[in-house]
Amino acid sequence: MVDFSLTEAEQHLKAVAHRENEIGRKYAREYDRNSENEPSYIRGIHPDVAALESPHAALRRGQNQTSGLVIAEALMDMVSARDVNLRDTGEDAFGSWMLKDYGTEEQKARYGHLKLAIAITEPSAGSDPANMRTNARYDPATDEYVLNGEKVFISFFNKFDGAVTLMKGEPDAKGKTPFVTVVVTKELPGVAEIPQFQKLGLRGHELSGFHLQDVRVPAIARLDADFGKTMSKFNHNRPLVAAHALAGARSMLDFTHAKLAEGGLKVDYAKGRSARGANEDKLIRMEALWEAAWGTVMRAKWLEHQMGSESHGYRVEASVAKALGGKVVRQITQGCLEILGPQGVSEEYLAEKWFRDVRIADIYEGAGEIQRILIARALLGYKNELN
Amino acid sequence: MISFELSEERQIVRSTIAEFGRSVLRPQARRLDTDSRIDDGVLTQLWSTGVIQAQAGAADDEVGARSPVTNAIVLEELGAADATVAVAMASTMGFVQAIADQGSAEQRSKLLAGFTGDRFQGAAVAMMEPRFGFDVSEFATVAAKAGDGYVVRGVKAMTPLASRCSHFLVIAQSDGAADAFIVSRDAAGVTVAEPKGALGLRALEMAEVTFDNVAVPSAMRLGEGNGADIQRIIDSARVGIAAILTGLSRGVMEYVIPYTKERVVHGVPLAQKQIIAFNIADMHIDVEAMRWLNWRAAWELEVRQPATKTAQLAYTYASQQAMRIADDGLQAFGGHGFVKAHPLELWYRNARTLSVLEGVAGV
Numbered sequence: 061m062v063d064f065s066l067t068e069a070e071q072h073l074k075a076v077a078h079r080e081n082e083i084g085r086k087y088a089r090e091y092d093r094n095s096e097n098e099p100s101y102i103r104g105i106h107p108d109v110a111a112l113e114s115p116h117a118a119l120r121r122g123q124n125q126t127s128g129l130v131i132a133e134a135l136m137d138m139v140s141a142r143d144v145n146l147r148d149t150g151e152d153a154f155g156s157w158m159l160k161d162y163g164t165e166e167q168k169a170r171y172g173h174l175k176l177a178i179a180i181t182e183p184s185a186g187s188d189p190a191n192m193r194t195n196a197r198y199d200p201a202t203d204e205y206v207l208n209g210e211k212v213f214i215s216f217f218n219k220f221d222g223a224v225t226l227m228k229g230e231p232d233a234k235g236k237t238p239f240v241t242v243v244v245t246k247e248l249p250g251v252a253e254i255p256q257f258q259k260l261g262l263r264g265h266e267l268s269g270f271h272l273q274d275v276r277v278p279a280i281a282r283l284d285a286d287f288g289k290t291m292s293k294f295n296h297n298r299p300l301v302a303a304h305a306l307a308g309a310r311s312m313l314d315f316t317h318a319k320l321a322e323g324g325l326k327v328d329y330a331k332g333r334s335a336r337g338a339n340e341d342k343l344i345r346m347e348a349l350w351e352a353a354w355g356t357v358m359r360a361k362w363l364e365h366q367m368g369s370e371s372h373g374y375r376v377e378a379s380v381a382k383a384l385g386g387k388v389v390r391q392i393t394q395g396c397l398e399i400l401g402p403q404g405v406s407e408e409y410l411a412e413k414w415f416r417d418v419r420i421a422d423i424y425e426g427a428g429e430i431q432r433i434l435i436a437r438a439l440l441g442y443k444n445e446l447n
Numbered sequence: 448m449i450s451f452e453l454s455e456e457r458q459i460v461r462s463t464i465a466e467f468g469r470s471v472l473r474p475q476a477r478r479l480d481t482d483s484r485i486d487d488g489v490l491t492q493l494w495s496t497g498v499i500q501a502q503a504g505a506a507d508d509e510v511g512a513r514s515p516v517t518n519a520i521v522l523e524e525l526g527a528a529d530a531t532v533a534v535a536m537a538s539t540m541g542f543v544q545a546i547a548d549q550g551s552a553e554q555r556s557k558l559l560a561g562f563t564g565d566r567f568q569g570a571a572v573a574m575m576e577p578r579f580g581f582d583v584s585e586f587a588t589v590a591a592k593a594g595d596g597y598v599v600r601g602v603k604a605m606t607p608l609a610s611r612c613s614h615f616l617v618i619a620q621s622d623g624a625a626d627a628f629i630v631s632r633d634a635a636g637v638t639v640a641e642p643k644g645a646l647g648l649r650a651l652e653m654a655e656v657t658f659d660n661v662a663v664p665s666a667m668r669l670g671e672g673n674g675a676d677i678q679r680i681i682d683s684a685r686v687g688i689a690a691i692l693t694g695l696s697r698g699v700m701e702y703v704i705p706y707t708k709e710r711v712v713h714g715v716p717l718a719q720k721q722i723i724a725f726n727i728a729d730m731h732i733d734v735e736a737m738r739w740l741n742w743r744a745a746w747e748l749e750v751r752q753p754a755t756k757t758a759q760l761a762y763t764y765a766s767q768q769a770m771r772i773a774d775d776g777l778q779a780f781g782g783h784g785f786v787k788a789h790p791l792e793l794w795y796r797n798a799r800t801l802s803v804l805e806g807v808a809g810v
Contacts, residue, residue: 062457062516063450064743065750127449135449329759330678331584332805348740348764351757355739356732362451380732429725436724439704439731445716446724 069125070132077115077136080146081307083108085410088143092413095264096256099218106146114147128365130296134357137303141311141414144264152216154178155224158293159243162285170280171222171243179211179223179244179270186213187430189239194227194272196240196282204276205242207250212269213424218256219266222246224283241285242277250275261416296369298378298425299360302385305421306353308414309392313350315411316343316396319404339399346395349388356381376438383431386422393418451739453520461520467496468528476529479650480793483642485535485608490567493536502543503562513547515683515745518810519690523738526694527701530797531650533691534807535569538607538651541687541809542570542616545627545680551671554629561613569611572627572680573603573656574618574806583681583805588658590621590628596664597621599628602657607807609639609654616669617658618677618806625677627669636661647793647800680806682754685762686744687808688801692769693737695801699776699794700730707779717779726775733768740764745810766802773798 066074087106105114115136119129126132155176159168185191194209209227217223222245229240244251252271259267317327320339327343328336336344360381363374393415397404404411422428437446453461471492479485494500498521502513518540525533543562546554562568576587581604588601599617606615615637617628630637636659642652669675704727707718717723744761747754777784777791784791 061450061452061454062742062746063448064746065448067448131449328584329756330681332582333763334580335582335584344759344763345767347756348760348767351743351760352733352736352740352764355743356736358449359451359735359739362449377735380735383728384732384736429721432725432728433721435728435731436718439700439727440708440718440724442719442724445719446721 066135067125067127069122070127070135073115073118073122073126073132073136074139076113076118077142078139079112080109080115081140081142083112084142084144084146087146088410088413089407091144091264093263095266096258099256099266103148105148109146114149116147116149128362130364130369131358131361134299134303134361137300138306138310138354138357140314141308141410141417142304143410143413143417153220154215154293155220155222155243158224158241158285159283162241162283164284167243167280167283171245174221174245175219176243177214177217177220177223179214179217179225181213182210183212187427189226192226192228192239194225196227196229196242198230198279199276202276203279205240205279205282207242207244207272207275207277210269210271212254213257213267214269216266217253217268217270223270224285241283243281243283244270244272244275244277246270248275248277260419261413262420294425295372295375295378296364298382298431299357299364299385301421301425302353302381303357305389305418306350306357306385308418309350309389312393312396312411312414312418313343313346315409315414316399319400342395342399346388346392349391353381353385353388356384376435379426379431379434382426383428383435386428386431389418389421451742457517457520460517461524464496464498464521464524465527467492468524472525472528472532476531476790477787477793479529479531483644483649484652485532485650487567489532490535490611493532494565494567498536499540499543500563502540502547503559513544515686515748515810516742519686519741519745522687522690522808522810523694523697523741526691527698528694530691530695530794530801531648533694534607534648534651534801537687537691537808537810538571539569541572541680541684541807542614544683544809545572545616545669545675546629548679549627549670549675551666551673553666554669554671558614558629567611568613569608570614571606571609571612571616572618572684572806572809573606573615573630574681574684575604575606575804577602577604577655586618586620586625588617588619590617590619590626590663590668592622593662596662597628597668599630599658599661599663602655604655605645605653605804605807606639606656607648607651607653609642609656610652612639615656616680618680624674627675627677627680628663629667629669630658630661630663634661634663645800647796647798678755679748680809682744682758683748683809684806685758686741686748686754687810688804689737689741689744689758689761689765690810691808692765692798692802693734693741695794695798696730696737696765696769696772697734699772699791700727700734702790703727703730703776703779706783723779726779730772730775733772737761737765737768748810769798770802 123129153175155178196205225244229238231237250273254269257267360377367373590597590599638657640655642654710717741761744757773795
């Protein structure tokens with residue numbers, strides 16, 4: 061039955077996530093200013109939350125009383141901006157997840173203890189992985205692969221041990237070049253880490269990259285995770301990217317409501333559009349954008365819960381959630397700063413930070429344009445006719 | 448528990464109404480617009496779906512039989528075929544539901560029976576008023592206490608199928624608050640004007656209804672002594688309109704897709720141009736988003752949670768995006784979108800018309 065009620069467990073999970081975000085708020089500015097220079101200066105568990113129930117643990121424990129684990133996770137993610145991650149749980153090691161899912165027992169024994177990032181993007185290959193230059197050449201003499209190339213925009217590479225890296229293999233008999241996935245660890249000769257990227261926002265999300273010059277890895281480093289398998293992870297992640305950004309937009313909207321209320325404007329949803337002023341109308345339209353996006357995230361996550369995360373059956377809905385979420389957080393944060401006026405851009409408040417932070421959501425994990433191509437192809441029955 | 452699961456019953460309702468829309472309503476939509484009238488045959492067929500009778504027949508304890516979520520699904524399907532006919536049903540539904548929801552026992556037993564028969568019976572919530580800047584937060588129509596009853600005075604605008612209504616639920620200012628009064632079409636002082644024609648939804652024959660000192664007994668004040676929850680009527684109407692706009696938008700998208708795949712421009716199908724393909728993707732994104740937001744508002748109405756905020760947001764979002772979708776759809780057809788050989792120009796007019804109305808629907 062169609063139902064939008066939240067279980068008690070879900071309300072509790074949202075409250076736990078919200079509390080954690082509120083505690084982190086007082087470190088948000090400092091972290092925003094410094095984290096790129098002092099990566100991960102919050103390591104382990106911050107003392108402020110050491111004695112408190114962790115949102116992750118609460119989710120694991122309470123998942124049976126929710127609408128579904130992936131649904132509850134998204135609900136928690138959307139509650140408010142997570143400016144600072146007060147617990148370094150290692151759960152952001154996306155490459156380690158890949159190894160767990162696709163590695164052989166031998167590979168897990170060899171690399172399982174490492175924290176691995178995932179490396180896909182290159183300076184000239186972002187949304188178009190076919191353009192990738194990084195490559196692996198097999199050397200039968202030593203049973204090794206020889207790696208060359210460059211990877212950028214790698215999340216948390218600076219603090220991890222290496223990366224599960226997507227690259228081009230050698231052309232087969234038909235001249236087709238397959239993608240291969242290789243575990244690259246930092247200590248290998250020829251791996252050169254590049255400095256952290258300085259960026260517009262999301263500065264607590266550390267981002268770096270590496271060069272590969274004639275790096276030799278044993279054949280066992282190659283995972284049986286083809287590009288399609290790598291991409292299947294996107295179905296799970298894309299709505300979450302939207303959810304994280306919606307959390308920033310949620311905090312922005314709540315802040316804007318609060319500040320306008322101090323000036324005497326309380327939004328009235330009952331009356332019609334002829335009876336409201338410009339700011340009130342704009343806020344209502346932005347709330348509508350937010351709730352519209354919320355619905356598409358929930359839809360994608362509900363389908364994922366029904367079909368299983370690995371399914372491709374909800375890929376269009378995952379793209380819908382990502383495309384709409386990415387779009388509305390831009391509109392909402394831009395619009396709120398316009399309403400808030402000069403005071404809103406001051407670093408005394410976090411509004412300007414949220415404006416910067418959410419902007420990446422329409423770019424990473426498949427830019428809005430890529431999502432639209434995927435959606436349009438599905439609607440039009442196209443493959444490469446549309447690119 | 449978050450769920451988008453449609454019960455088997457709802458799936459059947461959806462596919463039945465969808466088929467009815469495709470085979471019966473869509474082929475006649477242009478003719479209805481041209482005639483500026485919904486003929487009795489179409490209304491009879493609409494009535495034979497049994498949707499309105501189901502609302503009227505539901506007893507107090509059978510909330511399930513009167514389901515806003517199901518009704519939102521029905522209105523989307525009707526809206527995808529012809530928004531005009533969808534409003535014809537939704538408008539009567541709005542009246543019937545207000546009585547079923549908020550009427551006293553006597554009002555329900557006296558009035559609802561009139562909507563359980565075999566023939567179409569129109570009725571409407573008379574909410575909007577003929578002045579620029581009208582808003583549902585302020586009514587110029589007044590109901591003044593007079594002896595045992597009330598005297599209703601004012602003019603209502605854009606009332607759907609006004610000449611075919613047996614009753615109006617007149618929303619009027621009374622004793623400092625908005626209230627609702629059940630007025631028979633035949634009551635002394637009620638005048639239904641000739642329709643002036645309108646940009647869209649032309650076949651609805653939306654007309655002004657004048658209430659010139661109409662005497663209304665206390666027994667016909669909705670809810671009698673308790674008065675009525677006008678906001679719930681407004682909320683329900685907003686969700687109903689949003690559902691029809693969702694359907695209208697989907698109809699546009701489904702019509703645009705085959706055309707743009709067939710139409711070759713500069714050597715390639717139009718749909719292979721990113722600007723067109725992206726517009727189509729955005730139509731789909733918005734139709735999905737509209738529907739889920741709207742289901743949520745309908746669900747809140749169904750479980751009797753406060754629904755005012757979500758209903759407003761669903762209405763706001765659907766109004767804004769449906770207009771854009773109809774606009775982009777017309778543009779994709781170029782000159783063919785502007786001429787009457789295709790329905791784009793009709794949907795363009797209907798989208799703007801429907802999205803500025805209030806109170807003309809119910810779920």
